[in-house]
Each structure stands twice: as C-alpha cells, then as structure tokens.
Amino acid sequence: xxxxxxxxxxxxxxxxxxxxxxxxxxxxxxxxxxxxxxxxxxxxxxxxxxxxxxxxxxxxxxxxxxxxxxxxxxxxxxxxxxxxxxxxxxxxxxxxxxxxxxxxxxxxxxxxxxxxxxxx
Numbered sequence: 001x002x003x004x005x006x007x008x009x010x011x012x013x014x015x016x017x018x019x020x021x022x023x024x025x026x027x028x029x030x031x032x033x034x035x036x037x038x039x040x041x042x043x044x045x046x047x048x049x050x051x052x053x054x055x056x057x058x059x060x061x062x063x064x065x066x067x068x069x070x071x072x073x074x075x076x077x078x079x080x081x082x083x084x085x086x087x088x089x090x091x092x093x094x095x096x097x098x099x100x101x102x103x104x105x106x107x108x109x110x111x112x113x114x115x116x117x118x119x120x
C-alpha cells in the first residue's frame with residue numbers, strides 16, 4: 001500500500017494578489033533605517049544566510065520566508081509610529097519587500113560584501 005502524505009504536507013502556498021511596489025519600497029527603506037529592527041532582526045538573518053551559503057545549504061525560497069518575518073515586524077512598527085490601517089502593507093506587499101530584500105542580499109553576497117569576519 002503506498003504511503004500517503006497528510007494534508008499539511010500537500011498544502012501549497014496560495015497565490016497572493018499583486019502587491020504595491022511603492023509601499024513595498026517604503027517598507028524596505030523603513031526597515032533599513034530603523035536601528036532596532038536592523039540590529040535585532042536584519043543582522044541575525046544575514047549572518048544565518050551567510051552561514052548557509054558557505055555550508056551549501058542555502059535555499060532561496062526559505063530566505064524569502066525569513067525576510068517575510070522581518071517585513072511583518074517592520075510593517076507593525078511602521079503602523080505604530082506613523083498610523084495607518086491593517087491593510088496598509090498587505091501580505092502581497094510585504095512579500096514583494098521580502099523578495100527585494102532577498103535579491104539585495106544575494107547581489108551583495110556575490111559582490112563579497114559579507115566576507116567580513118563579523119558576518120561569519
């Protein structure tokens with residue numbers, strides 16, 4: 001009898017509506033310029049991804065997921081500081097920002113930006 005996977009294993013990520021590129025860029029800039037978010041989340045994520053790149057276990061899709069945690073925290077903090085409703089940064093917009101942050105990381109890694117021992 002063939003082994004079947006549970007429903008949770010088969011669940012695919014449902015497609016998101018199109019995000020707002022301008023809002024995604026605003027969220028990225030806020031995250032990069034907010035010192036606590038940068039220090040407490042961005043830096044550990046980068047260190048983790050650099051380690052994974054060096055070990056050969058880096059997964060681009062999982063990197064997006066890490067950056068999605070950061071964009072969610074950033075959007076919450078942005079709304080607290082500047083106001084706005086819960087739909088200010090939709091999940092699709094946050095995902096666009098996370099993809100852009102991942103792309104920035106991969107580009108900077110290729111250029112050798114993270115060869116510094118502080119990122120190892």
